[in-house]
Amino acid sequence: MDVEETALPGIGLRHEFNTRAGRRIGVVSRHKGRRDLVIYDAEDPDSVAESLTLTAEESDVLSELLGAPHIVEKLADLSKAFAGLVGEQIQISPGSPYAGRLLGDTQARTRTGASIVAVVRDHQVLASPRPDFRFEADDVVVVVGTPDNTSAVADLFRTG
Numbered sequence: 092m093d094v095e096e097t098a099l100p101g102i103g104l105r106h107e108f109n110t111r112a113g114r115r116i117g118v119v120s121r122h123k124g125r126r127d128l129v130i131y132d133a134e135d136p137d138s139v140a141e142s143l144t145l146t147a148e149e150s151d152v153l154s155e156l157l158g159a160p161h162i163v164e165k166l167a168d169l170s171k172a173f174a175g176l177v178g179e180q181i182q183i184s185p186g187s188p189y190a191g192r193l194l195g196d197t198q199a200r201t202r203t204g205a206s207i208v209a210v211v212r213d214h215q216v217l218a219s220p221r222p223d224f225r226f227e228a229d230d231v232v233v234v235v236g237t238p239d240n241t242s243a244v245a246d247l248f249r250t251g
Contacts, residue, residue: 095108104120106118118131127144133210164190177235177238178208180231181232183227185228187228193223194207199247204243207232208234208235209233210230211233232244
């Protein structure tokens, strides 16, 4: 589900999404903690059909009722399972020693301990590239590992 976020200068943030039934719902989060729950008109999505202002406490209660603890619990589980791992995006510059060369030539995993999991080229994701994958200048390499070994991959693409 797509959630649109809009900054409201001097007010806060507005988040909106469309329900499966085609209704548009928004939440305006104000700087002082107040929230406005907004349901847009079904015939005119730019017009508000209903609006309900909630205090910070009321917002917290509604969040609890809608399952926030479950989401937080799942995020905590993920953080524990993958503690210390990061994902980095490294662009291959035209001057990189690996522009035009094969992934296998880098020996990135052996040399750094990080894994190259994808390459983005011309807005297309090429997942799980094989050792015979040939890099091009401006490719964006997606690397997973620790902060130290993903940094080592960036250095590898810069200097060889």
